[in-house]
Amino acid sequence: MTLTPDDFESIQKAIVDVQANGRDIRMTFASYYDDEVDIGWEVDAAVDSFQMFSSRWTIEILAALYIAGDRRFNELRTLLRGISSRTLSDKLTTCQEHGLVERVVEEGPPIRVTYRLTSHGRTCGRLLGPLVAYMKIHKDLIESE
Amino acid sequence: MTLTPDDFESIQKAIVDVQANGRDIRMTFASYYDDEVDIGWEVDAAVDSFQMFSSRWTIEILAALYIAGDRRFNELRTLLRGISSRTLSDKLTTCQEHGLVERVVEEGPPIRVTYRLTSHGRTCGRLLGPLVAYMKIHKDLIESE
DNA sequence: CTGAGGTGCATTTTATACACCAGATACGTT
DNA sequence: AACGTATCTGGTGTATAAAATGCACCTCAG
Structure with missing residues (x-):
């Protein structure tokens, strides 16, 4: 996935808005919470991302x-x-x-x-x-x- | 604050329910998101808590x-x-x-x-x-x- | 003889303690 | 007004301790 700065702006805005309106971010990222979806590769993404905080x-x-x-x-x-x-x-x-x-x-x-x-x-x-x-x-x- | 296991169960349930229904956890912990509230001591709590993940x-x-x-x-x-x-x-x-x-x-x-x-x-x-x-x-x- | 679930140990990487530094403000003395 | 000195801010330097790694190795089961 490659995003332009504009994509990013609107995604970030959406995330913040979702939080700000008291709704769950899942509305933006449905698959994360869907147990039925095969999310094997997302473990890599998560492990990768969290190394910044780790x-x-x-x-x-x-x-x-x-x-x-x-x-x-x-x-x-x-x-x-x-x-x-x-x-x-x-x-x-x-x-x-x-x-x-x-x-x-x-x-x-x-x-x-x-x-x-x-x-x-x-x-x-x-x-x-x-x-x-x-x-x-x-x-x-x-x-x- | 001292909690009984029963308190904990219901609090945890409430948190999970809030997430599961697409609403923000803020409905349970209003002060966290309220910029007007003096939350100085909460920094301590956060720093303390995160040491588990740190x-x-x-x-x-x-x-x-x-x-x-x-x-x-x-x-x-x-x-x-x-x-x-x-x-x-x-x-x-x-x-x-x-x-x-x-x-x-x-x-x-x-x-x-x-x-x-x-x-x-x-x-x-x-x-x-x-x-x-x-x-x-x-x-x-x-x-x- | 292999794979699972680890432990032991030497080395490297991270974090700490503690000293120190330069620049700015501050206080009192003379 | 000048003079010492004292303190606060935002760090750096260095030695040591703690945490993570690499790699060998172990036991037990199949």
Whole structure:
């Protein structure tokens, strides 16, 4: 499948709209939820896609920026209790390379650096939302088992 | 917040039902999507929750089992192109400890070991669905930038 | 003698701890 | 007004610890 930027724009819009109107994304991607469909090759696609998130801290950074909004370096470091500044710096760089985050320099004085989700990053954050909500409630139970 | 197993059952059921009926989980967790609400502390909750997924391969394993269904050890190793058997073994163990996956021994002969998502794991998989779908479509564009 | 389901161990890759740095603002002293 | 010094921001450098890999190998069943 090859998509033009226009295709992408409208697909992304559709996804966001679907979420925004309280309906399930399945209306756009029916096959994903249809157990009858042979989706063998989609495992490859999923495994492939998730490698972007498959390292420590990437999802947390995404979630923190999505929930808390734009944040500066040291603010993020505080939110992500436990990350080293070396690692945060490295992760923010790879997030930029993956098109999830952009580095915004506010010309001063004082000069300030802010990290912001790209529209791609915001969509990912939004799609992670239900998982955050579920985990928040489920955590107690899992931990007490 | 402390939940009884019964609370949990009905909450989980509600989440799955909401998804299954094509509505957004926000109907259950309104505050998550409401930009006006101060959700500072929820960042903590999210960061906390995601640490379960925040290591290499965990999300891929979840996605593979969710999309492809129950799988045996070597089948998973094939699906997750590139994982070493040592790492797969370790990750499956921690997924079990987190209550995401169960190890099902089919008494033979022949004896076979199957890995299966728990109901918790399936819910997580389902909630990751929209992200899989989005990434699949978005990947071309990101990579060509 | 093969395939399934792993474990052991040495090496490489990732993340951490901790020190440090340059530039800017801030506070008090003289 | 100049002077020291002290702190905050946004990182980098380096050694060490933790996680993942490659590859050999094991047991058990067929």
